[in-house]
Amino acid sequence: MAKKTRTTLKVWHWNANGLRCRLALLQQHVQAADPPPDIIMVQETHLEKKPTLPGYRTHATPPSTRTSSKGAAQGVCTFVRKDLTIIPHDRFLGQDTALEMCAAEVVVGKKKQTTVYAINVYSNPQYRSQRFKAMFHKTLR
Secondary structure, eight states: OOOOOOOOOOEEEEEOSOSGGGHHHHHHHHHHSSSOOSEEEEEOOOOSSOOOOTTEEEEEEOOOHHHHHTTOOOOEEEEEETTSEEEEOOOOOOTTOOEEEEEEEEEOOSSSOOEEEEEEEEEOTTOTTOOHHHHHHHHTO
């Protein structure tokens, strides 16, 4: 039987406010999900190192210098199922921004090379004047 072409992606996103002590909980939710999510985007990881999740590749950005220096280290992380191909598209956003981002192009179609961009962004509410439009355009180039 031929393998069916994927037509949908199941995406979760979560503002974890600290992933270290909640990673086991996330793993339980993933194991209970039927089907499990293809992509999981987590904001406010509070982690310097990349976390791991069985069955997923980790694509993460540690907390920025700006947020770390103020004692409010955030960080973002995207988990992508290992059977999917990803192409990282991170851009250096500069030291003057409070935006934290990791972006990946996810290849979902084999023959037509269909792709979806997963852009995981955290913006501290204190800094409401961030330029999201410019960031998205830079990422998609």
